[in-house]
Amino acid sequence: MAIRQVSIPAFLILAAVVVVSCNRDRLFENNARIANGSWASHNNIPFSVVIEDTNARYDFYVNIRNDVSYPYSNLFLFLRTTFPDKRVAGDTIECLLASYDGRWLGSGMGSVRFSRFLFQQGVRFHQTGTYLFEFQQAMRVDPLPGIRDIGIRIDKQPGSYR
Numbered sequence: 001m002a003i004r005q006v007s008i009p010a011f012l013i014l015a016a017v018v019v020v021s022c023n024r025d026r027l028f029e030n031n032a033r034i035a036n037g038s039w040a041s042h043n044n045i046p047f048s049v050v051i052e053d054t055n056a057r058y059d060f061y062v063n064i065r066n067d068v069s070y071p072y073s074n075l076f077l078f079l080r081t082t083f084p085d086k087r088v089a090g091d092t093i094e095c096l097l098a099s100y101d102g103r104w105l106g107s108g109m110g111s112v113r114f115s116r117f118l119f120q121q122g123v124r125f126h127q128t129g130t131y132l133f134e135f136q137q138a139m140r141v142d143p144l145p146g147i148r149d150i151g152i153r154i155d156k157q158p159g160s161y162r
Contacts, residue, residue, distance in 0.1 A: 025158060027051075031063050031151030040143040044080075045135040045150050051084075051125040056156050060120040062135075063151035064095055068111045070146025073098035076138040077150075079119075084129025092138060093119060112148065122157060 028049045064075060079091040095117050098104050106115030125131065133152055137144045 025155045027058065027154045027156055029063075029151065029153040031065070031149045033149050034147055037067060037148045038143040038145050039137045039147045039150075041137055041139075043136075047133045047135075047152050049131050049133065049152075049154060050129070051131055052128055053156070054125055054128055057122045057124050058120075059118060059155045059157060060123055061153040061155070062093060062095060062117045062119050063149070063153060064097065064106075064115045064117070064147065065149035066097055066106075066113055066115075067146050067148060068104060068113065070097065071141075072139065073100070073102070075147065078136040078138045080134040080136070082132040082134075084127045084131065091119075093117075116153065 028047075030047055032045045032047070034043075034045070062077070066075075073096065075095045075097055077093045077095065079093055081089045081091070083089070095115065096105060097113070097115060104113045106113040108114050135150050137147070
């Protein structure tokens with residue numbers, strides 16, 4: 001009986017350490033809800049991220065939550081990045097949401113799917129300060145139905161600490 005009493009607190013401490021250490025590498029994650037699941041092309045979705053460590057390398061992900069009424073297998077996005085010194089760069093991203101045979105990719109049950117796409121791996125931010133990342137839907141339908149959320153996640157690569 002004494003072994004069980006000791007192992008439960010030890011298990012809880014170990015579980016807490018694992019949960020905290022799993023999130024240690026996450027610099028930023030945020031998802032923005034798209035009103036009514038209908039994304040107008042003029043509705044840019046912004047995310048501000050403060051970068052303090054210019055020596056580290058980061059993995060940059062795009063998060064998408066769509067419902068199964070989304071009429072396409074992919075999603076094209078424009079990403080506009082404004083650097084701390086106010087310079088601007090642009091990228092076009094394609095995210096594959098369904099396979100060629102029509103099966104939805106990503107995770108989820110029912111009518112909603114969640115997908116995370118690795119956009120850039122091992123990226124180094126060369127300036128400290130606030131970066132602004134703005135997403136715009138780049139499909140030829142306006143407004144675009146079936147996209148519920150768009151987001152980003154930035155993780156510091158393991159071993160990339162000072």
